[in-house]
Amino acid sequence: MKTLLLSLAIALASCTVQAAESVTTITITTAQQDAETMARTGILRHCRTAGGCVEGIGMSSVSADAAIKRCCFWGRPVREIGVCRGRNGMYYACVRYR
Numbered sequence: 001m002k003t004l005l006l007s008l009a010i011a012l013a014s015c016t017v018q019a020a021e022s023v024t025t026i027t028i029t030t031a032q033q034d035a036e037t038m039a040r041t042g043i044l045r046h047c048r049t050a051g052g053c054v055e056g057i058g059m060s061s062v063s064a065d066a067a068i069k070r071c072c073f074w075g076r077p078v079r080e081i082g083v084c085r086g087r088n089g090m091y092y093a094c095v096r097y098r
Contacts, residue, residue, distance in 0.1 A: 031055075032082030034094040039086035047094070053079060054097045059090050067093035 029037075034047045034055075044059045058070030064083040067090075076097040083093045 031080040031094040031096045035082035035084040035092050038092035039084035042088055056095045058093045061090050064091045067091035071095045
């Protein structure tokens with residue numbers, strides 16, 4: 001009986017329980033990097049912004065300025081602007097506001 005209990009105690013002691021860790025990765029990008037991503041993928045989409053700032057996106061086949069003017073929320077104080085031309089000839093703009 002003592003041998004059985006000792007064996008059981010050794011078996012339980014050798015078992016370890018590892019807690020799962022939750023890892024969150026936050027990538028901080030600039031407005032220019034977001035515009036380049038949209039131009040590369042050809043997809044006009046809002047990206048996750050650091051600090052919860054308001055972000056406007058726009059697209060135009062005419063010019064970079066036209067893409068910027070088409071960004072949503074235009075008229076707020078601007079923090080940064082990024083523009084890039086995609087392989088499809090479209091200009092993609094990202095404007096971050098204060």
